Amino acid sequence: xxxxxxxxxxxxxxxxxxxxxxxxxxxxxxxxxxxxxxxxxxxxxxxxxxxxxxxxxxxxxxxxxxxxxxxxxxxxxxxxxxxxxxxxxxxxxxxxxxxxxxxxxxxxxxxxxxxxxxxxxxxxxxxxxxxxxxxxxxxxxxxxxxxxxxxxxxxxxxxxxxxxxxxxxxxxxxxxxxxxxxxxxxxxxxxxxxxxxxxxxxxxxxxxxxxxxxxxxxxxxxxxxxxxxxxxxxxxxxxxxxxxxxxxxxxxxxxxxxxxxxxxxxxxxxxxxxxxxxxxxxxxxxxxxxxxxxxxxxxxxxxxxxxxxxxxxxxxxxxxxxxxxxxxxxxxxxxxxxxxxxxxxxxxxxxxxxxxxxxxxxxxxxxxxxxxxxxxxxxxxxxxxxxxxxxxxxxxxxxxxxxxxxxxxxxxxxxxxxxxxxxxxxxxxxxxxxxxxxxxxxxxxxxxxxxxxxxxxxxxxxxxxxxxxxxxxxxxxxxxxxxxxxxxxxxxxxxxxxxxxxxxxxxxxxxxxxxxxx
Numbered sequence: 001x002x003x004x005x006x007x008x009x010x011x012x013x014x015x016x017x018x019x020x021x022x023x024x025x026x027x028x029x030x031x032x033x034x035x036x037x038x039x040x041x042x043x044x045x046x047x048x049x050x051x052x053x054x055x056x057x058x059x060x061x062x063x064x065x066x067x068x069x070x071x072x073x074x075x076x077x078x079x080x081x082x083x084x085x086x087x088x089x090x091x092x093x094x095x096x097x098x099x100x101x102x103x104x105x106x107x108x109x110x111x112x113x114x115x116x117x118x119x120x121x122x123x124x125x126x127x128x129x130x131x132x133x134x135x136x137x138x139x140x141x142x143x144x145x146x147x148x149x150x151x152x153x154x155x156x157x158x159x160x161x162x163x164x165x166x167x168x169x170x171x172x173x174x175x176x177x178x179x180x181x182x183x184x185x186x187x188x189x190x191x192x193x194x195x196x197x198x199x200x201x202x203x204x205x206x207x208x209x210x211x212x213x214x215x216x217x218x219x220x221x222x223x224x225x226x227x228x229x230x231x232x233x234x235x236x237x238x239x240x241x242x243x244x245x246x247x248x249x250x251x252x253x254x255x256x257x258x259x260x261x262x263x264x265x266x267x268x269x270x271x272x273x274x275x276x277x278x279x280x281x282x283x284x285x286x287x288x289x290x291x292x293x294x295x296x297x298x299x300x301x302x303x304x305x306x307x308x309x310x311x312x313x314x315x316x317x318x319x320x321x322x323x324x325x326x327x328x329x330x331x332x333x334x335x336x337x338x339x340x341x342x343x344x345x346x347x348x349x350x351x352x353x354x355x356x357x358x359x360x361x362x363x364x365x366x367x368x369x370x371x372x373x374x375x376x377x378x379x380x381x382x383x384x385x386x387x388x389x390x391x392x393x394x395x396x397x398x399x400x401x402x403x404x405x406x407x408x409x410x411x412x413x414x415x416x417x418x419x420x421x422x423x424x425x426x427x428x429x430x431x432x433x434x435x436x437x438x439x440x441x442x443x444x445x446x447x448x449x450x451x452x453x454x455x456x457x458x459x460x461x462x463x464x465x466x467x468x469x470x471x472x473x474x475x476x477x478x479x480x481x482x483x484x485x486x487x488x489x490x491x492x493x494x495x496x497x498x499x500x501x502x503x504x505x506x507x508x509x510x511x512x513x514x515x516x517x518x
Contacts, residue, residue: 139398187232191209211246338508341353355433437449437511
């Protein structure tokens with residue numbers, strides 16, 4: 001059967017669909033990718049390039065159960081798809097690029113405990129043509145990141161990460177595909193990494209404007225290449241700006257905001273692609289290139305389903321890490337009588353019982369009047385029933401330490417206003433609280449109370465926070481202005497573990513700490 005193509009038009013924008021609305025097109029694409037039919041009906045003096053892409057894997061090397069109850073994803077099945085398409089293209093004389101758009105690390109206990117080692121070994125087996133960095137690549141600190149980059153058997157490109165005036169990584173690579181085709185791959189990361197990463201882990205590092213960097217490099221890149229690809233971890237809004245403002249750009253392979261795009265988003269003739277997250281899909285973009293011009297486009301998202309066979313070598317590699325992990329993590333450390341809610345869609349915009357519990361533990365450990373914890377430090381929910389050590393690492397993967405400081409009531413109001421001004425989003429800066437309650441009204445905060453009493457604007461209050469927040473993470477520069485600061489060498493995760501072990505069963509509840517006016 002013939003594949004489906006999208007026309008390449010200037011300044012057309014297609015709708016971005018959520019994963020559940022992926023249509024028959026995606027199934028047809030998968031069937032086509034496994035077929036032996038040539039991509040184009042008549043060979044000519046053109047080049048055929050397939051770009052395979054993956055973004056925001058977040059350490060999800062093992063298959064997992066979808067909302068529909070099916071087993072999806074997994075590194076071994078991703079490897080099967082990549083290898084199958086590469087082999088098919090070799091047989092038919094097409095070119096293949098495999099690109100990874102950041103946030104390879106963090107999001108699973110396997111990733112947290114082995115600090116990205118397993119993910120790196122997975123990619124080393126697949127040998128992508130290039131990877132750019134995401135903000136979560138910095139979560140283990142620069143020492144670990146530099147180790148992983150040195151271990152990588154593929155190029156890591158990033159144009160807008162600096163220490164002083166020097167770039168830390170090569171900004172661009174040029175890939176000779178054979179024939180007459182040369183592809184440039186420019187790496188870019190979100191400048192918000194300065195707020196999203198732990199300030200202590202990125203001391204002295206800056207993240208410049210990706211659009212400005214793209215503009216500065218565009219002329220040289222275009223002169224030296226036939227096709228210009230930006231490999232980004234900036235989110236679709238910045239990708240749109242890149243498409244509008246960077247001359248000569250052909251394709252953007254993006255990530256960061258976890259969007260499933262069954263068709264490329266076309267802005268100013270530039271194709272913007274993203275493949276959601278956690279390895280649910282392998283992205284595929286098929287290009288027909290005449291000279292230095294893309295004249296025909298096909299592609300979409302290939303679901304990584306349980307019907308796909310698993311690559312034996314990758315399966316065994318992941319299993320070896322799982323065996324090591326199981327030895328550490330299968331111990332049952334506690335039990336919950338209720339579901340503990342920590343998924344991003346809730347903990348970043350409303351009070352949750354897991355957020356309450358973590359904040360309470362922080363306040364108890366420090367004997368402070370108030371505790372505040374950014375929702376982004378809690379990375380998932382726990383089902384009712386037994387809790388294993390693996391569950392704890394999955395939900396609290398960061399080595400987050402306790403900090404203390406004293407702020408006036410007025411400063412506390414500023415902190416809480418900053419929290420609600422962020423709204424639900426990617427920063428995770430929305431606060432879960434203990435010892436304080438308030439109402440989010442139509443015009444801002446109302447009825448702020450500390451342990452049931454109205455907030456006194458001039459009085460100093462003792463506050464427990466995370467070391468991430470104390471260092472200014474998520475834009476919380478307020479704490480540097482406080483009195484009697486102290487960062488303690490105690491991990492919040494350890495307090496959580498101790499609490500589980502000391503209590504036969506826990507059942508934290510919602511208490512109306514954060515209220516919203518209807």
